[in-house]
Amino acid sequence: MANNFCVIMAGGVGSRFWPLSRTARPKQFLDILGTGKTFIQQAYERFQEIVPKENFIIVTNVLYKDLVKAQLPELSDEQILLEPLRRNTAPCLAYAANKIAVIDPEANIIVTPSDHFILKEEAFKKQIRNGLDFVAEKPALLTLGIKPNRPETGYGYIQVKRKKEFNDLDNLYKVKTFTEKPNEEMAKVFIESGEFYWNSGIFISSLSTMLESLQQHLTEIALKFEHGRRLLNTASEEPFIRKTYSECQAISIDYGIMEKAKNVYVLTADFGWSDLGTWSSLYENKDKDEQGNVIRADNVMLYDTENCIVDISKNKMAVIQGLDGFIIAERNDTLMICRREDEDQIKKFVTDVRIQKGDSLV
Numbered sequence: 001m002a003n004n005f006c007v008i009m010a011g012g013v014g015s016r017f018w019p020l021s022r023t024a025r026p027k028q029f030l031d032i033l034g035t036g037k038t039f040i041q042q043a044y045e046r047f048q049e050i051v052p053k054e055n056f057i058i059v060t061n062v063l064y065k066d067l068v069k070a071q072l073p074e075l076s077d078e079q080i081l082l083e084p085l086r087r088n089t090a091p092c093l094a095y096a097a098n099k100i101a102v103i104d105p106e107a108n109i110i111v112t113p114s115d116h117f118i119l120k121e122e123a124f125k126k127q128i129r130n131g132l133d134f135v136a137e138k139p140a141l142l143t144l145g146i147k148p149n150r151p152e153t154g155y156g157y158i159q160v161k162r163k164k165e166f167n168d169l170d171n172l173y174k175v176k177t178f179t180e181k182p183n184e185e186m187a188k189v190f191i192e193s194g195e196f197y198w199n200s201g202i203f204i205s206s207l208s209t210m211l212e213s214l215q216q217h218l219t220e221i222a223l224k225f226e227h228g229r230r231l232l233n234t235a236s237e238e239p240f241i242r243k244t245y246s247e248c249q250a251i252s253i254d255y256g257i258m259e260k261a262k263n264v265y266v267l268t269a270d271f272g273w274s275d276l277g278t279w280s281s282l283y284e285n286k287d288k289d290e291q292g293n294v295i296r297a298d299n300v301m302l303y304d305t306e307n308c309i310v311d312i313s314k315n316k317m318a319v320i321q322g323l324d325g326f327i328i329a330e331r332n333d334t335l336m337i338c339r340r341e342d343e344d345q346i347k348k349f350v351t352d353v354r355i356q357k358g359d360s361l362v
Contacts, residue, residue: 004132005107005207006051007096008043010060010068010114011083015350015362016278016343019334020311023362028114029067032282034296039115039276041071046121047110050128055107057081057099058114059092078233084242090218090256091248094225095241097210102232107207108132111253116200117285119272127171127269131204134166134265141213141258142204143175145197145266146273151187154278156180156199156254158266159190175264178254197268201275203253209263217260221248279327279343283309309340334361 014027021027028039035042044056056075058068062082069080081095093111100107110128118124131142145158160173178199182190190196205213214222224247228240258264274281286294286309293302297312303321311329312318320328327338338346354362 001050001052002055003104003107004051005055005057005100005104005109006047007057007059007093007100007109007111008040008114009089009092009111010040010043010058010064011086011092012115013086014115014277015347017282018346018350018362019329019331019336022331023359024063025067026064027276029064029071032276033117033285038071040068043112043114043116044072046118046124047112047128049125050132051110054079055104057096059083059096061086082238082241083245085245087245087248087250089253090214090251091221091245093210093253094214094218094221094248097207097214098225098229099232100207101211102229105207108136109203109205109207109210111203111205113201113275115276116202117272117274117276121271123269123271124273127267127271128204130167130169130172131267134169134172134267135204135206135209138166139209139212139263140205141209141261141264143258143264143266144200144202144204145173145268146200147268147270148191148196148198151184151191152198153181153184153187154281155275156201157182157187157190157196158199159195160197160266160268164265169267171268173266173268175258175266178259180254197266198273199254200273201254203258213257213261213263218251218256221251221256224248279309279329279346280340283340307340 010028012026013023014021017027031038053074057079059081060068062084065080065082127144135142157179159176161176162174164172164174166172224244231237231240274285276282283294288294291306294309297310298314299317300310300312301319305320305323307325308323309327313330316330325340327340329336350362
């Protein structure tokens, strides 16, 4: 356990959850599920039995330093890595991996988003432990694949190849392909084939394998961080990171490494997972009334309304009549009404609001 590290990626803006998720306070810092804990707090607690407190690394935008410190006060400043610019997940990983290399060259690393929902926590932890055992012995990049229960177009997919013999595991496979979000017809084909799993975006690897993979597949990014490793944990770290991020391309771990590497494996599982990245995913995971509505409000009256998700502030009253399949979401100064089937337009809404009305509303 002493060599286990957990990197929690918490720098996104969560624009698909607008208007709840705002640039100043994105969804990972919100209690969207009403559990009494925010997403990032749940992510941290999820791994506490597996990773020592001092081995957690939070990578977030410089804007969110105070939010992280307020919500995870037990972590030190050295455990919060601040990104000056958003460059997707690969530079985030390179920063964290080099930081860990200074601390423990023998580390094994879990890399996880900060905003996922997991219903069966114990089943999840079992798979994480199995994964750590595997990467401690094998030079592998491992991800978790979720058994799909519907032709979801909002997730990436992993196609499995053949089973890998390791200990007594019956759910470990070599990865054949990664596929980004498919259309509905293709998603149905994936489900029917039985070869495809949802890509959870959770990665496990030894530090040495992760650094080698960065060097091989993202050489330019890897070299930038390696050349400045001696500056980490010194007064020169901040200016070095600021300069390095300005020179890095924006690229994801999936595109930059996982889709290219030959040593990628997947543990397939079903532990009640959702990335809760959209209003629809929230709708799927919440209880509904007899008309199929998800109500997240104290003062709402519905008439002839069904299959909607309604999220209204406690101090507001809403009367809604005659809607079917809509998102009605309000926070502070913003009300959004959008067809659930058209929620992929929300990012456009956010962009248009920013251009026409200014940053304060997004």
